Amino acid sequence: MLYSKTTPEQKRIRFRELLSSGTIQQFPGAFSPLSARLIEEKGFAGVYISGAVLANDLGLPDIGLTTLTEVATRAGQIARMTDLPSIVDADTGFGEPMNVARTVQELENAGLAGCHIEDQFNPKRCGHLDGKNVVDLDTATKRIRAAADARRDPNFLIMARTDIRATDGLQAAKDRAKALVDAGADAIFPEAMRDLAEFQAIRDAVDVPILANMTEFGKSDLFSTRELQAVGVNMIIYPVTLLRSAMGAAERVLDTLKSLGTQEVRVPEMLTRARLYDLVDYEAYNKFDSGIFNFQIPRTH
Numbered sequence: 001m002l003y004s005k006t007t008p009e010q011k012r013i014r015f016r017e018l019l020s021s022g023t024i025q026q027f028p029g030a031f032s033p034l035s036a037r038l039i040e041e042k043g044f045a046g047v048y049i050s051g052a053v054l055a056n057d058l059g060l061p062d063i064g065l066t067t068l069t070e071v072a073t074r075a076g077q078i079a080r081m082t083d084l085p086s087i088v089d090a091d092t093g094f095g096e097p098m099n100v101a102r103t104v105q106e107l108e109n110a111g112l113a114g115c116h117i118e119d120q121f122n123p124k125r126c127g128h129l130d131g132k133n134v135v136d137l138d139t140a141t142k143r144i145r146a147a148a149d150a151r152r153d154p155n156f157l158i159m160a161r162t163d164i165r166a167t168d169g170l171q172a173a174k175d176r177a178k179a180l181v182d183a184g185a186d187a188i189f190p191e192a193m194r195d196l197a198e199f200q201a202i203r204d205a206v207d208v209p210i211l212a213n214m215t216e217f218g219k220s221d222l223f224s225t226r227e228l229q230a231v232g233v234n235m236i237i238y239p240v241t242l243l244r245s246a247m248g249a250a251e252r253v254l255d256t257l258k259s260l261g262t263q264e265v266r267v268p269e270m271l272t273r274a275r276l277y278d279l280v281d282y283e284a285y286n287k288f289d290s291g292i293f294n295f296q297i298p299r300t301h
């Protein structure tokens with residue numbers, strides 16, 4: 001009932017344990033607090049909160065238009081609904097190194113288990129689009145150093161994302177990953193790797209956990225957990241999968257309403273009333289104070 005029974009500190013410890021377990025971990029991307037609860041029910045290890053999803057949900061493109069307040073608020077709403085650790089996309093850290101420091105502390109306050117900070121220029125672009133630009137090494141490492149120095153909980157995970165593969169090649173990505181680890185990164189997110197051999201090259205370059213982004217319609221093939229674990233990947237994110245699926249279903253039902261004048265043929269595809277009530281734990285609220293919350297849980301639909 002209400003929010004997670006697990007504290008943010010406990011979630012951060014759990015996240016560290018998962019990354020060091022030797023087993024690859026799947027973090028689907030949540031687009032709402034309720035979707036995070038569904039991710040937990042389905043037995044996944046954690047929740048990912050995508051900057052692209054947060055921007056798109058506001059009707060904005062993923063080019064750095066969201067603010068720290070918007071990201072921290074929505075990420076906190078999602079994180080507090082699940083006992084799973086949640087990691088959030090903090091884009092470029094929302095400014096200069098001092099802004100990056102504040103970003104980390106605000107995300108700690110919001111209950112996140114970690115964040116990743118990238119080395120693109122601001123305004124940024126989606127990591128799987130062409131035309132990206134990255135900052136110089138000094139700027140990139142200052143961001144990560146500021147993030148690592150600012151955290152108050154040593155278990156809050158600072159992940160460095162690098163987009164330099166697209167602009168300068170694989171060797172540059174390996175060199176930058178090493179430098180970012182030296183600057184204090186606890187994990188590396190090498191964006192837009194072309195194949196499994198490139199993930200293996202990053203794995204060989206650093207001794208911290210690495211992340212694979214298995215986003216649809218991107219630069220990387222959609223490799224399986226088995227394939228990625230074989231090349232040493234520790235964590236996989238599926239950042240926009242649930243949002244794309246939900247919006248695809250929404251578009252189809254709207255088209256049906258428009259063309260047929262009723263949604264009846266789409267009802268079998270929908271989450272039932274009973275299942276929705278189960279996800280939001282309606283019955284527990286009723287038991288909490290039946291004098292106020294006096295209703296019956298439907299069992300037939």
